[in-house]
Amino acid sequence: MSEFATLGLSSPLLRAAEALGFDAPTPIQAAAIPAVLTGRDVLGSAATGSGKTVAFAFPVLQRMDAAGRPALRRTHVLVLVPTRELAVQVGETFREIGRHLDDPIKLSVLYGGVSINPQMMALRGGADVVVATPGRLLDIVAQNALKLGEVDCLVLDEADRLLDAGFAEELDRVLALLPKKRQNLLFSATFPDAVQALTAQLLRDPIRVELAHEPSSQARIEEHAVEVDAAKRTPLLRHMIERGEWSRVLVFVATRYACDHVADKLRRAGLEAAAFHGDASQGARMRTLQDFKAGRIRVLIATDLGARGIDIAQLPVVVNYDLPRAAADYTHRIGRTARAGADGIAVSFISADTEAHFRLIENRQGRRVPRERIEGFEPKNASADSLADAPSAADPTNGGLDPNGGIKGKRPSKKDKLRAAAALKAPANGSR
Known part of the structure; x- marks a missing residue:
């Protein structure tokens, strides 16, 4: 029964x-x-x-x-x-x-x-x-x-x-x-x-x-925060899609222009990608969504507004190319994967300029996502709050992500970080 x-x-x-x-x-x-x-x-x-x-x-x-x-x-x-x-x-x-x-x-x-x-x-x-x-x-x-x-x-x-x-x-x-x-x-x-x-x-x-906050639901979503300079996000996205052999990826960006720009870059690189935003007609939006569900489009680039209402049972990966403005939007975004009892991966790109904002999102979510780096895409400008011990991960079955979410061990305390920041600002050799 x-x-x-x-x-x-x-x-x-x-x-x-x-x-x-x-x-x-x-x-x-x-x-x-x-x-x-x-x-x-x-x-x-x-x-x-x-x-x-x-x-x-x-x-x-x-x-x-x-x-x-x-x-x-x-x-x-x-x-x-x-x-x-x-x-x-x-x-x-x-x-x-x-x-x-x-x-x-x-x-x-x-x-x-x-x-x-x-x-x-x-x-x-x-x-x-x-x-x-x-x-x-x-x-x-x-x-x-x-x-x-x-x-x-x-x-x-x-x-x-x-x-x-x-x-x-x-x-x-x-x-x-x-x-x-x-x-x-x-x-x-x-x-x-x-x-x-x-x-x-x-x-x-x-x-x-x-x-709303079932532990079992959250446990099915494997969250990753990858440090990368803003200019390298598109090449890194392409690398992770190809190395991870991700069949379908929903990528969130901040603007309609970014939708078109990133989709165009990925298409030029040989990936089936499409932009999804409000400038398109309703018929075009529905065709794009059907193509994505059917697997004819591998990568869908969307804004938060454009992606509202997208419900795809088998969506293995969500990528925050741009971070959401609010912690609530982060919840909605990563909730697009790991549906119907399936597992899912949620990746967020973090730069020196967005580290503080992601910390705020983490605080609102009540959990910490260890920082990671992908070999060949390490950031040139790491933020003062960034974890210096983020590993160089290159597991080809996981899009170049460390499945353990980073290296465990001693990390600098808040006081250590403040001292380090003060030392960087201090005049060299006591000069004025």
């Missing part, structure tokens, strides 16, 4: 779990599904890639199915997401699960970047479930193509990203259109102040399901 059977799911949804190959629920699914089935508000906190979509899709569909649906569809479930890509992926999950119900659901997925007319036409006759980005949802409502007055359940998926993307005002406008009596589900990987404020405003006596 499937372990999903212990969570209170109906027979049609158990058949769906079996058909989709779900043998056992993830921790967030095991905790959230029974909570959502109670009908109470739920606050779900779990790492990126832990299975949050299934955690709310199964129980939401069961509650909707049990309530019955009239021939003229009314929107009972509204799922708000921050990006086009995530809207498509969440929609696919609902569609795959919902088709196993005795009365299959009618689903609409709404997002910008494409013509609004087909989406409006698809809403003729109503929709049971709507998955949408806030901006496009409001556009549809303004055209009188959708009514939200009968929504029974609101889901905010990746709530932190919704607010990061500047959707706070749009979110307030959507909430004003909904009935006051409804179930609210909020799922997020991180909880900055803005999300905490939203939680206090939106949720009523919620059941809290907090699994």
Whole structure:
């Protein structure tokens, strides 16, 4: 018997779990599904890639199915997401699960970047479930193509990203259109102040399901911090991809220009690489993502904004070519690998100029990532805070990375580093 059977799911949804190959629920699914089935508000906190979509899709569909649906569809479930890509992926999950119900659901997925007319036409006759980005949802409502007055359940998926993307005002406008009596589900990987404020405003006596920092999840991600001068990052990236025989790599950069520049450099070097950012049309973005998933593109270069919503089960490596601005973004980035129980590698490039910022990220994460160096790419200008005993690693099966994450042993204390820095600044031979 499937372990999903212990969570209170109906027979049609158990058949769906079996058909989709779900043998056992993830921790967030095991905790959230029974909570959502109670009908109470739920606050779900779990790492990126832990299975949050299934955690709310199964129980939401069961509650909707049990309530019955009239021939003229009314929107009972509204799922708000921050990006086009995530809207498509969440929609696919609902569609795959919902088709196993005795009365299959009618689903609409709404997002910008494409013509609004087909989406409006698809809403003729109503929709049971709507998955949408806030901006496009409001556009549809303004055209009188959708009514939200009968929504029974609101889901905010990746709530932190919704607010990061500047959707706070749009979110307030959507909430004003909904009935006051409804179930609210909020799922997020991180909880900055803005999300905490939203939680206090939106949720009523919620059941809290907090699994954001599972040790087992973190243990599957092998983190590396490689010291390299900024000018050598692209050659080093190419070297590590080829030596490590990485089949697929997601590379994070800071700007759209960097996306195009790094992708172009890698293509010139003979690697199948593509840029992924908001300047491209929605059709081009979807084709690029499909090519990456299918293995036709080996390296995908993306910004944080561009990569939101990318969900790839088998992604062995993530590289921070540029460091993220915030520690929360670091969590999201490295969480793109080691999904669905697989292992993964997360590599961050560290230069003398970015060492202090990475230290801040480490402090926020509550863990230290030993510094490493790759033979032939050692930095010329090491920072005062950099570990001087970082090894020269050249394991060809691991992209030139030391699998042990550096050499253990005595390291200079904080006082030692301060003395060394003072000595460098002191005038030679006491001269003035």
